[in-house]
Amino acid sequence: MDDGILDEAYERFARTGPEWGENTLTNHGPMAVEVLVRRGLAAGVHDWVDAYLGKLSELPSVSDRITDVTWQDALGDGRRIGDWSAYFVEQMQEHPWCEVLVTWWPRLLPGIVAGATHGVIRVSHAVRTLLSGDESPAAVTELAHGLAFWAARMRSVPGATEADGTLDMNAALDSIPRITSQQGTVAVRFGQLTKMPAWPASLRALKAPSGPADVQTQLADLVAGAAARYLAHGHGSPVLLVHTATAPNAVLHTLPALPQSLWAPSLSAVWAASAAITAAYAPAQGLPRGELPTGIHADELMSYALKHSDEHVIKFADTALDAFAQSGKSEVLAAAQRVGDLIK
Template sequence: MNALHTLLDRAADLPAEYGDGLTSHLPMALHALQRLGATDARLASFFERYGARFGARRDPVPTARRLADWTTSRGDWEAFGVLRAHFAAALAEEGATAVLAEALPPLWTGIAAAAFHGPIRAAHAVEAGHAGELATALAYWAARWQAVEAVPPPQPPLDFDAWFDRFVDAGVAAAIDAPLISGRIAKASATPIFRADAARLIPPADAVGTLARHAARLYAQSRNFTVLHIVTAARAVRVLSAFAAPADPALWPAVAAALMAAQVQRRGADTAGAWGWAEVNAAAIDSDDDHVIKLVHACMEHAKHDPDPAFLAAARCAVS
């Protein structure tokens, strides 16, 4: 068993959230660190430091047991335990590929779950190859499932650049206030501009790649915390789409609401000098900031598909 799997086993009874509804990033950050090339000792030290925030809290791993229809429990946080038991049983019986092909379509409709951490955690779990962590991730997504819907309006469609900028600008002007990103997404989706324009997008051919590039560029210009989650969510969509791609009506309204919720203030990009990927990678491995680790990992993965300098610029910004 490799070091990552050993630590994911140890993390199995740690809560999925802590504090006032904050998502645990421990399993996601551990996987990202491993992919960045961290040593086993570094993984262990990060585990100990991050794990301290849970104190003595533990969530026992439930006995695997399938539900007749798990989709009726979407969006019900109290059902997290039984959902976790369901996905553990399903994965043991059918394997990850079959379970993902069945589970993703009804999960994609709630892609905004916990500020996109549902799909983000699931993507890390898939790549980590750990069935227990994947069961927990899918259950977390289902329990925090958050649908963001938009009705196609009669107005003319918008190309990606115009659509993206419209919601970035709308967020700056809007009065959207809530303690968590998910709450701000919900409020943004109730605004007149969202109802009028969210469904006007004409997705480009490489829609997810285009989203990742635009979001990375915006993060480099703003260091915005919500935009960071759009960058990492785009990577998750890319990974999980190999099993079942999200329908456009589920993905793009959630992105529009998140762009508004970000309330971005643009500024000059931080470049961390002339650092290249090697220096940025090393800085991320040394960081104890789980969001920095995950963003750098996501940007490096995006850059494998697209050499656009936006990804290195965003990663430099994160570590500087």
């Protein structure tokens, strides 16, 4: 039991915005504390929150109320994060959280790259709390804020298309092409994708799932495959490439709260997002294995991440443990240590 530590942390973060600073960096606080509590490190949450809160911005105020009639006009408008937060808080007061999630998931799925995938990731961490049995007002409000961030920062994957090929996940990951110039912002890099003839073909090359169980298997393979590939390629963009694994893991953990009719579209969307980040940020050639860490014991990984304290290290460690449980590959644990080495 966490003795209310997670709800207290959620309440403290509820007054903060989803972004902070001149570069509009993402507020990872609610996501990281969910990991720490779920992984048995609740005792370290208070100190971590105290250290993290100081750099955050306040939640923007409401400027123009969003309604069930006007919401489409506000999608992807980052200036209206406060409006979206107020809207989803109201929705959670009027409807069960699971009903709101199921209504909005397919509406937001085309914009899965929102906040460099942090929208869907924040939603997933809140859903994990709710599915664990904690349906407190603080947890429900956290889900509202996650959905609001996703809606305000909607961004699609250029050229996204359905998979209908023959490759398994690992082969499909190996076949992802790279953009010509891995320079500039996400928008600049993603803008190059549609100019590559090999791009849509690489997305289609993945075999379509045969059913709901296969969706889960392919997502787990994507998480493990992307996590393992970070080990040799993460230096290309230590922060952005973390999300090639954490985003599909977020979708995987949200599936139990969604109808199975949404599972295959969710796999398709996050496969495209993970592939796009890989194409835009991962170097074509990885570093030699001899220059990389050999790994850390699974039982020590979360303590290592908390001691490091960086939010990306904490979240990737959580994902690496999931991937290790699924694949048994020590590379994913070594990749989690590599994240810590690269992000100081």
